[in-house]
Amino acid sequence: MAEEDHESGTQTIERSETDLEEPKLFKVILLNDDYTTMDFVVAVLEGIFGKTPAEATQIMLQVHHKGAGVCGMYPKQIAEAKIVLVEQKAQAEGHPLRCSMEEA
Ligand code: TYC
Numbered sequence: 001m002a003e004e005d006h007e008s009g010t011q012t013i014e015r016s017e018t019d020l021e022e023p024k025l026f027k028v029i030l031l032n033d034d035y036t037t038m039d040f041v042v043a044v045l046e047g048i049f050g051k052t053p054a055e056a057t058q059i060m061l062q063v064h065h066k067g068a069g070v071c072g073m074y075p076k077q078i079a080e081a082k083i084v085l086v087e088q089k090a091q092a093e094g095h096p097l098r099c100s101m102e103e104a
Contacts, residue, residue: 025104026079028071030086032063036095044097045071048085073104 028049030041038060045056049071063069074082083099090097 023075025073026076026101027073027104028079028082029068029100029102030059030063030071031098031100032067033096033098036090036097038064040090040093040095041097044086044089048082048089068100071099 030045041060041063042053042056045051045059046053049056051059051071059069059071072082073079079101083101086097086099
């Protein structure tokens with residue numbers, strides 16, 4: 001949107017909020033394995049991804065049965081940080097749990 005000031009010859013360009021780019025979002029995907037306990041996965045989904053106990057159980061079971069499931073969608077750096085947190089907690093507690101991410 002441009003407004004001309006005819007006396008001074010200057011032009012003011014206004015950029016409306018809708019021109020701002022939304023940050024790209026990335027899906028954090030939890031992967032199944034045969035060794036991580038179901039309770040640990042539910043605790044990760046509650047503690048790191050802010051899920052309710054019911055949501056966490058549903059996502060955990062979907063991963064267990066289908067092989068993978070989405071834990072949430074975040075800007076790139078947040079998604080990367082959450083993956084590091086999951087894998088650090090898993091390693092500290094002796095679970096092989098892994099995550100991946102993909103552009104949403
Ligand atoms: N498959 C695991 C088991 O039977 C449970 C599990 C669920 C592991 C989800 C990882 O992301 C996962 N104990």
